Every structure is written in structure tokens, then in C-alpha cells.
Amino acid sequence: MKLFDLSGRKTLDVASPVPFAEWKDxxxxxxxxxxxxVEVEELHPYLGSLTLIVLEFPIFRDGRAFTQARxxxxxxxxxxxxxxxxxxxxxxxxxxxxCGFDSVALSEDANVKDWxxxxxRYQFYYQNTAVSPA
Amino acid sequence: xxxxxxxxxxxxxxxxASRLLDGRIVWLGEGDHWHESITGAIRFTYEDAGPALxxxxxxxGQKEVVSVYEVVARDTQPPEPVTTREAIxxxxxxxxxDFSYDHAPVREKxxxx
Amino acid sequence: xxxxxxxSVGHYQYEERDRVFLQERINEFEGQVRRRLSGELGEEEFKxxxxxxxxxxxxxxxMLRVAIPYGVLDSRQLHKLADIAxxxxxxxxxxxxxxxxxxxxxALKDVPTILRELAEVDMHAxxxxxxxxxxxxxxxxxxxxxxxxxxxxxxxxxxxxxxxLHPEFTFLPRKFKIAISGSPEDRVAARFHDIGLLAxxxxxxxxFRLFVGGGLGRTPVVGRELFDSVKEEDxxxxxxxxxxxxxxFGRRDNLYKARIKILVQxxxxxxxxxxxxxxxxxxxxxxYRLTPEHVAQIRARFALPDLKAPADAxxxxxxxxxxxxxxxxxxxxxxxxxxxxxxxxxVISLKTPGDIPGDVTVEQMHxxxxxSERLSFGEVRVTHLQNLVFGHVxxxxxxxxxxxxxxxxxxxxxxxxxxxxxxxxxxxxCNLANARSLPLAQKLGARFGDAALQAEIxxxxxxxxxxxxxxxxxxxxxxxxLGVDKRGAETYQILLGxxxxxxxxIGGILGPSFAEDEAVDAxxxxxxxxxxxxxxxxxxxxxxxxxGLKAFKEVAYETV
Numbered sequence: 192m193k194l195f196d197l198s199g200r201k202t203l204d205v206a207s208p209v210p211f212a213e214w215k216d217x218x219x220x221x222x223x224x225x226x227x228x229v230e231v232e233e234l235h236p237y238l239g240s241l242t243l244i245v246l247e248f249p250i251f252r253d254g255r256a257f258t259q260a261r262x263x264x265x266x267x268x269x270x271x272x273x274x275x276x277x278x279x280x281x282x283x284x285x286x287x288x289x290c291g292f293d294s295v296a297l298s299e300d301a302n303v304k305d306w307x308x309x310x311x312r313y314q315f316y317y318q319n320t321a322v323s324p325a
Numbered sequence: 326x327x328x329x330x331x332x333x334x335x336x337x338x339x340x341x342a343s344r345l346l347d348g349r350i351v352w353l354g355e356g357d358h359w360h361e362s363i364t365g366a367i368r369f370t371y372e373d374a375g376p377a378l379x380x381x382x383x384x385x386g387q388k389e390v391v392s393v394y395e396v397v398a399r400d401t402q403p404p405e406p407v408t409t410r411e412a413i414x415x416x417x418x419x420x421x422x423d424f425s426y427d428h429a430p431v432r433e434k435x436x437x438x
Numbered sequence: 439x440x441x442x443x444x445x446s447v448g449h450y451q452y453e454e455r456d457r458v459f460l461q462e463r464i465n466e467f468e469g470q471v472r473r474r475l476s477g478e479l480g481e482e483e484f485k486x487x488x489x490x491x492x493x494x495x496x497x498x499x500x501m502l503r504v505a506i507p508y509g510v511l512d513s514r515q516l517h518k519l520a521d522i523a524x525x526x527x528x529x530x531x532x533x534x535x536x537x538x539x540x541x542x543x544x545a546l547k548d549v550p551t552i553l554r555e556l557a558e559v560d561m562h563a564x565x566x567x568x569x570x571x572x573x574x575x576x577x578x579x580x581x582x583x584x585x586x587x588x589x590x591x592x593x594x595x596x597x598x599x600x601x602x603l604h605p606e607f608t609f610l611p612r613k614f615k616i617a618i619s620g621s622p623e624d625r626v627a628a629r630f631h632d633i634g635l636l637a638x639x640x641x642x643x644x645x646f647r648l649f650v651g652g653g654l655g656r657t658p659v660v661g662r663e664l665f666d667s668v669k670e671e672d673x674x675x676x677x678x679x680x681x682x683x684x685x686x687f688g689r690r691d692n693l694y695k696a697r698i699k700i701l702v703q704x705x706x707x708x709x710x711x712x713x714x715x716x717x718x719x720x721x722x723x724x725x726y727r728l729t730p731e732h733v734a735q736i737r738a739r740f741a742l743p744d745l746k747a748p749a750d751a752x753x754x755x756x757x758x759x760x761x762x763x764x765x766x767x768x769x770x771x772x773x774x775x776x777x778x779x780x781x782x783x784x785v786i787s788l789k790t791p792g793d794i795p796g797d798v799t800v801e802q803m804h805x806x807x808x809x810s811e812r813l814s815f816g817e818v819r820v821t822h823l824q825n826l827v828f829g830h831v832x833x834x835x836x837x838x839x840x841x842x843x844x845x846x847x848x849x850x851x852x853x854x855x856x857x858x859x860x861x862x863x864x865x866x867x868c869n870l871a872n873a874r875s876l877p878l879a880q881k882l883g884a885r886f887g888d889a890a891l892q893a894e895i896x897x898x899x900x901x902x903x904x905x906x907x908x909x910x911x912x913x914x915x916x917x918x919x920l921g922v923d924k925r926g927a928e929t930y931q932i933l934l935g936x937x938x939x940x941x942x943x944i945g946g947i948l949g950p951s952f953a954e955d956e957a958v959d960a961x962x963x964x965x966x967x968x969x970x971x972x973x974x975x976x977x978x979x980x981x982x983x984x985x986g987l988k989a990f991k992e993v994a995y996e997t998v
Contacts, residue, residue: 230686252486252569254609258685261606266720280479282470282487289605302478308469313462315455317599319725320606345475347545348500391481391495408926409874410865414497418866420794420876424528 194274195306197284198293204243204272224276227255231262238269245296248277257290261320264291281305285313289320329374330397336407337368337400340381341414342390350414351390353381359390362426363415364403369395446512448581448817448829450595451739452560460557463564463603467491468550475547490570490608492563493549496869502544503566504556506820508576508594508618509537513807513816518559520803526552531803533788533796535860535911536615537575537820538566542867564602569610571601571681577619577626578821581742582783582829584775587638588620592737593646593673596728599736600674607681611688612696614681615653626822627938629661630654630914632698633680643730644670650680650710651702654908658944659699662707664714670733672718675726679717683710743815747780747832754834765840767889768851773836780833784814786826786843787850787858791887794876795861796824805846813839823860825853855892856900856965857883860911864904864921865928871904873921873928878902881958886965895965898978901936914938916978917961918945930957934964934990935982943979948991960994967993 194203206222211234214223222243225234234241244263246256256275263269275287276296284306287295297303332338340353351359352366357380360366369377374395381393396411398404406412417425470487473479479487488494492503504519511519519539523531526548527541534540544552556562566573574594581589597616601607607614617626618635628634634649646668652661668676684698687705702710748754759766774783786806789795798806806826810818813835814828821827831839843849852858859882862868864875879902886892901915912918918933930952933945952960967990972981982990 251483252609253690254606255686255690257606257609258682261682265722280483280487282466283609285603286605286608305469305473309466312466313603314458316605317459317602318604343495346547348495348498349545350498386477386480389475409928410497410871413866413874418498419874420866420880 197288208245242271260291284309338374339366342393345389449510490568492566500544505573509820516807575617590618590620629942651699658913745778751780751833758837784828785853790850791857791883856886861902862909872923875904
């Protein structure tokens with residue numbers, strides 16, 4: 192796995208994430224991973240002790256994590272790192288960044304150039320996003 | 326792998342696909358080439374069609390075709406697809422005689438690019 | 439070719455950044471095509487990306503669906519569409535029920551070039567397909583109709599911009615369609631959209647009645663009112679909230695249950711409203727506030743027509759009508775009252791009986807563009823019933839327009855009448871269809887083509903779909919036809935009593951399906967029955983209610 196920096200906002204966390212369901216029992220470490228069907232409200236009491244939340248994409252077409260990320264930023268005020276993991280396309284780089292993701296976990300053979308190119312593609316966007324200004 | 330359609334009495338199977346570059350309908354013919362005309366399509370028995378389809382699917386990327394599948398047709402000259410859908414694919418839209426694949430013989434375009 | 443109007447009316451005028459944006463989008467798609475051809479992207483990954491750029495793989499070739507936002511085109515755009523049809527297609531364009539135009543014979547390798555040509559006239563194919571927010575549709579008489587409360591196009595453009603490449607809502611469970619109207623008479627089928635907006639002026643600015651969860655397809659549902667009066671400043675926040683609930687909770691395990699209508703049905707309207715209100719409660723509404731300044735900015739980029747007509751324009755029209763009964767008949771069916779006394783809206787039927795509904799040739803497109811420059815401020819609108827509208831025609835020039843249309847073979851006097859048939863492309867072109875729809879539409883059009891007969895029958899709609907996905911909106915036709923595959927043979931179900939407007943209703947299935955010719959005969963018997971039994975001024979739907987489906991069924995299945 193290699194990490195790709197989307198936001199340039201912070202040093203990427205290298206901690207290994209623990210599935211949230213497990214982490215809740217032990218509360219060991221500060222990094223968790225969250226499946227798409229968990230509402231981020233459930234994280235509310237724990238957000239202060241988390242530095243990395245990994246949101247999973249079982250397939251690139253499943254866009255629930257975009258809403259999870261925006262909810263974490265806008266509703267929960269979470270300021271730690273949000274990372275995307277799973278089946279993703281470089282074509283989604285901007286969507287991820289604009290919804291509040293900081294990084295994406297890529298496979299070793301992923302073409303980073305496509306991701307970089309996509310990040311710099313547009314000069315402006317039509318929407319305000321409360322998380323990451325255009 | 327999904328089950329093949331089974332040809333009835335006097336029927337055979339053909340393999341068809343859409344060409345990646347322009348979306349045009351093609352039929353698997355001699356020498357494992359994809360042709361625009363159904364006339365030269367290879368006729369398969371039910372038994373032979375399975376392995377042929379598997380091979381065609383495996384080579385789809387390299388041959389620049391998508392959506393490869395089998396079609397039941399009557400064993401006539403040229404073969405005639407059994408369903409309306411496949412007949413329309415073989416002959417062109419029924420509402421535009423001027424777009425028919427039969428009247429204006431379709432040129433075998435060399436694979437551009 | 440005529441020079442383009444310097445400032446075309448009716449739609450948003452692009453500024454430089456909009457043009458740059460289109461170029462960047464085309465560059466992106468070009469790269470995606472390149473990656474597909476190199477094998478870097480497989481078909482499964484490429485498909486959603488090409489769909490979001492309007493590219494389908496259909497039965498015979500790729501189909502490109504070009505967006506006509508809120509249905510408004512200018513003449514240079516129509517000329518360009520004609521050029522594209524001539525150069526990359528087979529000299530035809532096909533207008534759809536969602537105010538788009540489709541080209542049926544496109545090669546994938548040509549698409550980036552075509553998109554660049556479209557961008558030259560500020561057009562695109564962005565989000566005309568895919569599981570994202572689709573092209574926003576609106577009322578074909580917007581900014582012109584006498585009965586209009588408010589011009590919906592400014593807000594339609596705001597919604598178009600907001601939805602374009604929305605970072606959160608580009609990978610939704612399923613497609614998402616928004617329509618907006620500003621008329622008391624619902625001309626956009628607001629209750630059959632994922633979100634339907636009916637705009638009206640309020641004391642402190644526009645208000646929007648918002649319907650949610652309507653739609654046709656496999657599970658036809660009449661949309662429910664979510665909010666009665668959304669304030670203008672809350673419009674975007676409210677759309678964000680609805681979409682956010684849908685994106686989080688819409689089903690993704692079953693393609694046929696993934697539309698928002700199923701979510702609303704499953705959890706119930708009240709629970710859905712509560713969820714949306716909770717989102718709104720937590721949202722930083724200031725960040726999503728639609729400010730008066732922003733609205734004014736967008737409004738400023740719309741040019742309005744300078745409506746000056748001679749004082750005797752109406753009299754001249756009356757004289758023309760008296761002198762020419764064929765013209766008078768066309769005026770009776772093919773015009774709509776305009777806000778300005780000296781003008782009318784003219785509807786151009788793309789349903790010449792016996793022809794393919796919605797099809798136009800290259801010559802017709804060029805001809806229409808020229809006529810619009812001369813007679814309607816270079817503006818052409820596309821209706822969701824697959825016709826075209828010239829929004830602002832001077833009454834004294836209407837006869838000239840009609841003559842021009844006659845020369846183009848586009849003067850069928852049948853708008854709103856029985857041969858004004860709505861039809862999807864069906865099995866002749868579409869990969870999803872079960873049966874052909876165009877030949878049946880052509881036969882029905884020819885059967886009822888006689889102008890006097892149509893006038894006698896009066897308002898009656900026939901809608902035809904080639905499969906359950908209902909692109910021909912068969913559920914909302916007074917008479918609906920649905921193509922069904924019966925063991926490899928094409929057959930047709932008949933539905934009666936649908937209505938897309940204020941009296942929104944879904945047609946009831948009459949009974950077992952018919953073979954093609956039988957279906958034409960059955961429709962003829964149904965119409966004959968209506969003619970024979972209707973009371974004075976009774977509409978088809980009213981008589982259906984009075985007599986019941988069973989009476990019509992007996993007639994339809996009667997063997998002669």
C-alpha cells in the first residue's frame with residue numbers, strides 16, 4: 192500500500208487502523224476504519240481520541256463515504272485525517288478532496304500520475320463545499 | 326459462467342459483440358476475426374459454442390470488442406437470428422430502410438487507430 | 439448560414455470560466471477514453487464514467503445524449519447540432535422526453551471531438567446519464583406563458599450549476615431527476631420526478647413547493663409534497679439535505695429499488711421529512727445559503743426578448759386565419775397564449791403522422807434555426823413531449839412562420855391531439871427494450887392522421903414505451919402502450935387513464951397484451967367508444983372515471 196496525499200493539509204498518519212466495531216471495545220490506538228453503513232454520529236463520543244478515520248469503498252460506484260466524510264467535517268467538526276480506502280479511481284480524486292478526505296490508500300502499482308493530474312484539472316467548481324474551499 | 330441459450334431443431338449459435346471503438350455490431354467469423362456482416366459468421370453447435378465464447382471473452386480486450394455473447398439463429402444462408410432483437414441487430418433498425426445493413430453492404434472498416 | 443445573434447435570449451450566457459470548465463471536462467473525458475483504449479480502464483470502470491458524459495453503448499452504435507438545460511437552445515446551437523448530425527451521425531437527431539437530443543450512430547473515438555464542437559457553442563453532455571443528478575428540465579413556455587407565476591429558468595440554471603460535478607452526489611444509488619416549473623398548470627410533470635419544484639412569487643421572494651419521490655419506470659409513483667414553501671435562500675440547502683439523506687440511505691443492493699421513491703415509500707414520507715429536517719438543522723445553512731446577489735448574478739446573464747409588436751398584430755393574425763383554414767387549424771392546436779398581447783408561443787410538432795416521433799433531419803434543424811432567428815429571437819425550446827417551441831412569435835408573423843414550417847415538413851396541426859404521440863426509441867435502437875415502439879407509434883399516427891378526425895377527438899395523449907423503464911412515459915398517457923416480450927415475440931399492453939399534470943394519475947393496465955396490429959385496432963376501438971359515449975366536453979379521463987375500466991376493456995378485447 193502507498194499513501195497519496197489529497198489535501199496537503201497534514202503529515203499523513205501511518206498508524207494501522209482498527210475496525211471501529213473492535214476499537215470501541217478496547218479503544219486502543221487512535222486510528223479506525225469505518226464501513227459505509229455506519230452513521231458517523233456513532234463516532235461522536237470518541238472523536239477526541241481519534242487522529243485517523245479510514246472510510247471504505249467496497250466498489251468505486253458506492254458513494255456513501257462521500258457523505259460520511261462531509262458529515263464528519265461539517266457536523267462533527269472532526270479535524271483529524273480522513274482517508275479513503277478500497278476500490279477507487281483516480282477520476283474520483285477531486286470528489287474525495289472536496290468532501291474532506293486528506294489521503295487515499297492506493298495499491299503499490301497504482302498510477303500516481305493520474306491522481307496528480309486529476310487534482311489539478313479544474314480551475315474552479317460550481318458549488319461551495321463547507322469543508323474544503325474550491 | 327451463465328448458461329448458453331440452447332438452439333432448437335435447425336438452429337445454430339453465432340457469437341456477436343460490439344466493437345469498442347465505434348460500437349458497431351460484429352459477428353465472429355473465420356480466422357477468429359470480428360466482421361460487420363452476419364453472412365460469414367461461424368456456426369456453432371451448442372457443444373462448441375461454450376469454449377468458443379470463453380476464448381472470445383478472454384480475447385475481447387485485445388480484439389477491441391465488448392459485450393460478447395451468443396445468439397440463436399436458424400441455420401440458413403445467411404443465418405437468420407431467431408429473436409426480433411437480434412434480427413434488428415443483424416439487419417439494422419426496422420424504421421429506417423435507408424440504414425439497413427442488407428441494402429447498402431456495409432464496408433468492412435479497417436480497425437482505425 | 440446566418441450570423442449568430444449577439445445575445446441570444448432564454449438561457450444563461452456562458453462566461454469565460456464556464457467555457458474553461460467545459461474544456462477541462464473534455465480533457466478529462468479524453469483521458470478516460472485513452473485509458474479505456476489502452477486497457478488501463480476496464481469496461482466496468484469506464485461505463486459509469488462515459489455515462490456521466492452522455493455516452494451509451496446502444497444496439498447498433500454508441501449513442502450520445504446532449505443536454506439542453508431547461509430545454510432552451512439558441513439558433514447557433516441548433517445549427518451546430520445539425521452539423522454534428524451530418525458529420526458524425528446519419529443526418530438525424532432525436533429529441534427525447536427529458537429535453538435532451540440524442541445521436542444514435544456515434545463512434546466512441548469521435549466523442550471527444552464532438553464534445554469540443556459542442557463546447558464551441560456552450561453545450562455539453564455532462565450528466566445526461568449515470569447515477570448522478572441529471573439535466574434539469576423545465577416548462578417549455580417559461581418566461582412566455584400567460585398563466586406563468588414566475589420564470590423558473592433562473593433557478594433551473596442555479597440548480598444546473600450546483601449539480602454539475604457535485605463532489606458528494608456523483609456516485610448516487612441511482613439516477614436523480616429534477617424538474618422545475620413556474621406555472622400553476624404543471625407542465626413539467628413535477629410529481630413524476632425525484633424532485634419536482636413548483637416556483638411561485640412570495641411576499642419576500644420566490645417560494646418553492648417541493649415534491650419528492652415521484653417517477654415512472656418499473657415502480658410508478660406519484661411524488662409527495664415534502665415542503666410547501668421552501669424559501670429561495672434555502673433552496674440549495676434543502677436540495678443538499680434531500681440528496682444527503684438519499685445518498686446515505688438509498689438502497690444499493692438492488693438496481694430496481696435504488697431510486698429515491700423506494701426510500702421514501704419504505705421509510706414513509708414523515709420519516710423522510712424528519713431526516714431531511716435533521717440534516718437542515720445540523721447543516722451550516724450560511725454556507726449553503728442562496729444569496730440574492732448570486733441569484734441576481736445569474737439573472738443578469740439571461741437576456742430578455744424585446745417584445746415589440748405592431749398594434750394591429752392580433753388583427754393581422756385574424757385576417758390570416760380567415761383567409762387560410764389550414765393555417766387556422768394549425769393555430770388552434772399549435773399555439774399557446776403569451777404574456778404579451780402581440781405575441782404567441784408556437785409549438786412545432788415533431789409528430790408528423792407516420793413519421794418517427796421526435797426525429798429531425800439536418801435540413802430541418804438548419805431550417806428551424808434560420809426561422810427562429812427571423813421570427814423568435816433566435817430561441818428554440820424543446821418540450822418533454824418531444825416537440826419544439828418558438829417562445830415569442832409576433833402574431834402578425836405567425837403565418838410566415840407556418841409557411842416556413844410547411845416548407846420544412848413540420849406544420850402538422852396536431853399538438854395535444856391523438857397523433858402527438860410520445861415514444862421512446864424502443865428495440866430499433868435501445869439495448870434495454872423488449873419491443874419496438876417506433877413502428878407502432880408510426881402506425882397509430884397514420885391511423886389517426888386525418889386532421890378533421892383529430893380535431894373531433896380533441897385532447898388525448900398516447901404514450902408508448904418499449905420496455906418497463908418507461909422512457910416513453912406510458913404510465914401518464916391517457917392511453918399508454920408498453921412493449922412486452924412474450925417468449926421472443928413483441929406484444930403490447932394497453933394502459934388507460936394516466937395523467938402527468940395537476941391531476942397526476944398512473945394509468946391502469948387493461949388486460950393481456952396484444953400483437954402489434956391488434957394493439958392498433960384495439961386503440962381504434964377504444965377511441966371510437968370514447969367518441970360514441972362521451973358527454974359534451976367530457977375528457978377521456980373523465981369518461982373513463984364515469985364508465986370504468988371494465989367498459990373500455992370489453993370494447994378493446996371485442997373480436998370483430
